[in-house]
Amino acid sequence: MKTANAPPESSLPCDVCDAADSEELSLRERDGGYLRTVICRRCGLVYSDPRPEPDEVREFYEHSYRLQYKATYQPKPKHVYRAAKVALDRVRRLSHLLTPHMSVLDFGAGGGELVYALRAMGLKAAGFEPNEGYARFASDVLGLPVSHAFYQNARVEAGSHELVTMFHVLEHLEHPCEALRHVREWLRPQGLLFVEVPNIEAICQWPGSVFHRAHLYNFSPAALKMAGQRAGYAIVSSDISADGGNISVVLQKADSPIAGSGQIPGNYERVRSILRRHTAFRHLLSPFPYIRPLRKLAANLEERRAVKKDLSPNAILDRVTSLQAAWQSASTSKAGHCPPAL
Numbered sequence: 001m002k003t004a005n006a007p008p009e010s011s012l013p014c015d016v017c018d019a020a021d022s023e024e025l026s027l028r029e030r031d032g033g034y035l036r037t038v039i040c041r042r043c044g045l046v047y048s049d050p051r052p053e054p055d056e057v058r059e060f061y062e063h064s065y066r067l068q069y070k071a072t073y074q075p076k077p078k079h080v081y082r083a084a085k086v087a088l089d090r091v092r093r094l095s096h097l098l099t100p101h102m103s104v105l106d107f108g109a110g111g112g113e114l115v116y117a118l119r120a121m122g123l124k125a126a127g128f129e130p131n132e133g134y135a136r137f138a139s140d141v142l143g144l145p146v147s148h149a150f151y152q153n154a155r156v157e158a159g160s161h162e163l164v165t166m167f168h169v170l171e172h173l174e175h176p177c178e179a180l181r182h183v184r185e186w187l188r189p190q191g192l193l194f195v196e197v198p199n200i201e202a203i204c205q206w207p208g209s210v211f212h213r214a215h216l217y218n219f220s221p222a223a224l225k226m227a228g229q230r231a232g233y234a235i236v237s238s239d240i241s242a243d244g245g246n247i248s249v250v251l252q253k254a255d256s257p258i259a260g261s262g263q264i265p266g267n268y269e270r271v272r273s274i275l276r277r278h279t280a281f282r283h284l285l286s287p288f289p290y291i292r293p294l295r296k297l298a299a300n301l302e303e304r305r306a307v308k309k310d311l312s313p314n315a316i317l318d319r320v321t322s323l324q325a326a327w328q329s330a331s332t333s334k335a336g337h338c339p340p341a342l
Contacts, residue, residue, distance in 0.1 A: 012049045014040040015177050015217065016227050017262030022049065025275065030209040037211045037218075043226060044267030046200050046218035048211075057174060057216075058150065061130045065214065073133040074141075075111045077307040077316060082299075084320040087113040090167060091121075097163060097192055097250065098123065105161045105186065108169035112138025112146045116317050119144070128154045141313055151179055156186045166195045170227075171215045180231035180251075187253045193233065196248040197224060201274050204243040204288045210275070221247050222267045230262050243288070 013020045022038040025046065029035035038049045051057070066072060070079060091114070098104075102123050106114050109127030111134050118125035126145040129135040135148035147154065151173075164183050170176045183193055200210070200218040211218070219227070224247055225235050233251035240247055283289060307316060 012047070012051065014043060014045050014262075015047065015175055016040070016045045016223055016230065017043040017264075019043070019263075023268075023272070025272075026211050028208075028211070030212040033213070035211055035213050039268060039272055041268045043223055043262055043264040044220055044269075044271040045223045045227075046220075046271065048213070048216050051174060051216055054174065058130075060214075061150075061172065062132055066131050066134055069214070074137040075134065075313075077311065077313070078303050080111065080113070080313045080316045081303055081307050081320070083111055083113040084117075084317050087117045088320060090114055090165075091117050093248070094163075094165070094194060097194065099162075102163060103161045104163045104165065105156065106146075107151060107164055107166045107183065108172075109138060109144075109146045110134050112142050112144040113317065114165065114167070115144050115146055116142055128156075137313075142317075151182055158185050159188050161186050161191060162188055163192045163194065166193065168196060168198070170195055170224075171197045171217045171219065174216060176217055177227050177231050180228060180233070184232050184253055189253065189255075191253045192236070193228075193251040193253070194248065195224065195228070195251065196246055199240060199245055199247045200271060202243070202245045203274070203278050203283065203286065204245045204292070206289065207278050207280055207283055210278075219247060220267060220271050222264050222270075224249055226260075226262055226264055230260065232256065 014022065017040060019040055019042040021041045023041060024036065025039050026037040027034060036049055037046060039046045052060070072079065075083065098118075098121070100122065104118050104123050104125045106118075106125065106127035109115055109129045110131075112127065112129075115125045115127045115138065126147075127138070128147045128149040128151070129138060130148070130150045132148055135146055138144045138146035139148075149155070164186060166183070170179065173179045180193070180195075187193065197219045198215065200220050221238060221240065225238060228235060228249060228251040232254050234254045236250040236252050238247065238249045306319070311319065
């Protein structure tokens with residue numbers, strides 16, 4: 001996606017609090033190209049301004065996104081194995097929310113690995129994915145009920161799901177709060193929404209890699225929770241990953257939208273201060289630039305060993321499932337919860 005040079009002042013209102021009062025943070029994305037990023041002075045939401053045109057955003061995510069970031073139209077065996085491991089971790093984190101035969105919808109299902117895992121547990125899991133290649137892989141290769149759609153035209157019945165998951169989706173959407181309100185209509189009364197996004201307050205990544213054009217929004221924990229509240233949800237719980245890189249929240253459908261201005265006192269100052277202190281010098285003094293490459297190398301070596309044989313995508317997914325058999329068996333004794341299978 002490309003963005004034109006922007007005027008000095010903000011042209012887009014904040015999606016969380018509707019204010020048109022922002023401060024410029026950066027003019028560069030992680031690959032060195034032009035990207036103007038601002039922070040809202042009322043709530044601390046960080047976002048790209050200006051944004052690409054709607055047609056360009058749709059074209060990018062439907063056809064170009066996976067080619068640009070994965071260099072492939074459909075996932076290769078290494079991508080399937082990698083995504084299966086990620087799905088395993090996600091199922092573990094969702095396990096306390098799952099009940100037998102639960103109806104779950106994965107918003108932005110990618111290649112369908114999470115849907116595969118949830119269905120292996122006996123859940124009524126389905127999903128939709130805007131990227132054509134990955135959606136077709138999930139439906140045609142893995143045989144999953146994953147449709148090729150954007151949320152605006154996804155065929156989902158109102159009140160049909162007990163749980164919707166959104167893993168690393170919300171930051172890509174043009175209007176996050178609108179999307180959250182849309183999801184709310186799909187949930188049954190008291191239904192749950194699990195959202196995970198990158199944490200703009202994280203210091204585990206290189207300072208020059210914070211902003212890139214695929215992420216139209218950058219959430220702090222406070223801004224993410226406020227977005228959920230303004231979209232008509234109550235906050236059940238929130239969490240930050242061990243390295244600080246990701247935020248997750250569990251939201252519950254409220255009876256009616258929650259009133260409020262969206263303003264978060266002190267959050268703008270907090271986020272701006274963290275970003276300003278996150279310098280290359282400070283980062284080099286931390287363990288992150290040394291630990292992350294080693295972990296990535298170890299993961300790549302494991303990945304090569306796991307997919308060196310000519311295995312089908314289903315066989316790769318089933319192989320990861322079988323590695324968890326003992327843990328799964330032990331988990332079945334937990335009353336009211338489904339044991340993770342992948």
